[in-house]
Structure formats: C-alpha cells, structure tokens
Amino acid sequence: MSVRTDRAGSRPAHHLTDELLVDYAAGALGEAESLVIATHLALCPACRTAVAALEDVGGALLEGLAPAELATGSLDTVLARIGGEAPATPRVERKPPSGDRILVPEPLRGYLQASLEELPWKGLLPGLGMFEIATAGKTRKTRLLRVKAGTPMPEHTHRGSELTLVLAGGYSDERGHFVRGDIDITDDSVRHQPVADSDGDCFCLTTTEAPLKLTGRIGRLLNPFVRF
Ligand SMILES: [Zn+2]
Structure with missing residues (x-):
C-alpha cells in the first residue's frame, strides 16, 4: 500500500506506511515528522481517510465501546479501506498552471x-x-x-x-x-x-x-x- 502505482487523477501514488499512520493518529510522533505527514494529508485523501478511521478506532477503544468488534482484524479492515475508493473531496491540483505561485498547503x-x-x-x-x-x-x-x-x-x-x-x-x-x-x-x-x-x-x-x-x-x- 505504501507504493501504489496507479496514477489516475491527481492523487498521490506514494503514501505513508501503516506504522506511520498509526503513530501519527496516536500522536506519537515529534513535530518534524508530524509536519511532513500533516502536509501530505492535506494533499492525500486516501491517507486522510485512513487517519480519520484510525482516530475513530482509537476513540472507540478509549471509550470502551464495542471491544468485541475491535478485537480482531479491525485495524486490517481500517487499513484495507485505504486501498479502496477514496471519498469525494476537493481536488487538489498537482501541477498548478505555469506562472502561478506554488500552492503550499497548511500546516x-x-x-x-x-x-x-x-x-x-x-x-x-x-x-x-x-x-x-x-x-x-x-x-x-x-x-x-x-x-x-x-x-x-x-x-x-x-x-x-x-x-x-x-x-x-x-x-x-x-x-x-x-x-x-x-x-x-x-x-x-x-x-x-x-x-x-x-x-x-x-x-x-x-x-x-x-x-x-x-x-x-x-x-x-x-x-x-x-x-x-
Ligand atoms: Zn497518502
């Protein structure tokens, strides 16, 4: 999943690893890595979806909700979604028209x-x-x-x-x-x-x-x- 080769549309083809997604969602990374990852997320609907899902899982675990459902394979299910259809999100132009300034996303x-x-x-x-x-x-x-x-x-x-x-x-x-x-x-x-x-x-x-x-x-x- 970290290196997908489809170049359809304007979405990134090289993504975060599962390990980095989990560490980021858990808030376990330092400022530098978080900055790079959060800026990638601004340009990548697939990784945004994955992080949101991981945060939901983390939240559910913290609240003690549905422990049986989350016990086995739930992380795999969440991560498998990354490979699926990305949700409809605003399209980010990967190649701005020449002459325009390069659009730098937050953060x-x-x-x-x-x-x-x-x-x-x-x-x-x-x-x-x-x-x-x-x-x-x-x-x-x-x-x-x-x-x-x-x-x-x-x-x-x-x-x-x-x-x-x-x-x-x-x-x-x-x-x-x-x-x-x-x-x-x-x-x-x-x-x-x-x-x-x-x-x-x-x-x-x-x-x-x-x-x-x-x-x-x-x-x-x-x-x-x-x-x-
Ligand atoms: Zn990505």
Missing part, C-alpha cells in the same frame, strides 16, 4: 514567511538550494530543498530515517517517480541518486534523523563540508 504554509519561490534559499551545491525550518528535536533536521530542473542530487545513503514530501515538480530514482503530494520514505538501506524532472524545479519538504551520507566518488570528499 507547512504556517511555517513560511514567503512563497516557496521567494524564500531566502541557501545555495548548497550547484543546482541545489536549501531552506531550514525550525522544528523541535535535537538531531532531526527539517528542510525545504529546491533542486534545479534536470539536476541529479549527489548519490547518498541515510543515517536513520528520512521522510520527503514533494511540493512541486518531481524526481525519479530506481524506486520510482515522485511528484507533488507523494511521500518518499527512506532509511539507511536505501542508497540512491534522485534526478529532478526536466520540466521545472523540484521543491521538497524533508526531515532527516541525522545527516545524509554522500556515497559518490566526489560526494565522499564533500562529506565533511556538506551537512544535509
């Missing part, structure tokens, strides 16, 4: 003082800009990334988990194609070199547990200097 919008295009981007590498977002948590970093159209990111792997939400444009690696609304969940088992789509800059919101580890020949030399 992320509340963290920014300017539009994505006008943020004071800090150049990190050629074609790669970064804007840091202050979130609670000692080691976890939350950033916006702006990758110039057609630019490959340095090949890297991860130290701990990384959540990435595409806000505009897209990128591809050997695992698939990620566009607005898609969430990309990686950890130290994933070593990749995403390449931004050639038809426009790619904007992402990302949160990492610890700095990325650059793995390419040049990247290894940059590791001491570039802290993602």
